[in-house]
Amino acid sequence: MIDSNSELSREVIIVNELGLHARSAAKIAALANHSKASIWLKKGKERADASSILDILTLACEKGSKITIRIENKADADILAAITELVEGGFKEPADLK
Template sequence: MKIMNEKILTELEIINEKGLHARASKKLVECANLFESDIKIGMIYNNEDQDVSCREIMDLMMLGANYGKKVRLSIVGPDARRAFKAIKELFNNQFYE
């Protein structure tokens, strides 16, 4: 039985005061690594080809995703829904900081 890939494309707002800094980026990488899906994030004002992998901490920290900014989240894979739910929870809970 073949599991079909799902694609989720959405926007999330950075609501933690320090933005997507080192600790928050580390938590996002750890979360992304729990899933098989390809998970990318980018600033909504940039082209999609500038999105970065949620598995690369240095790329995440270089995004400049500060407080109040919106990011584009793209998830493609067989567990995309579960990955989205987990990542959205991280964002909504300000990366548990």
Template structure:
């Protein structure tokens, strides 16, 4: 078990508002691994919608995704896919 990390970008024009943020939290909660989002040194639990909302990320924000745990690699890959779509609030994460 080792830490996995990647950088993603919020491209959704709305930024990480309630609905796209909810998609991120919902996806994170499917994994056993601990997952964090880091913005400008502030690190929050990606399973917490509250945490994501208080990061207040406008469109264009770069975020570091870190995960640690048995399925950390899969979690990071899934986050990359989700962020590649915006995240699109209308699409259920696959």
């Protein structure tokens, strides 16, 4: 296992109300689909392929969940940064969205 502090991974907390639902997962997957190697989302012991919406959904991340985003290739560092920003920015959801 790679040290979580390395440049290959980032720890983030889900801040948006709805958690990682289909739309937000779709946004992550859209970014991850441009990667050179695999990108993983880890929550507890489980991990999901960041390029699959369905796999991300199976992690069942509600608001407040702590997840680790990990890349396998340094060339994907931009994507790692973009996903981190997306998650930390709460996927720019309208506040009143139920």
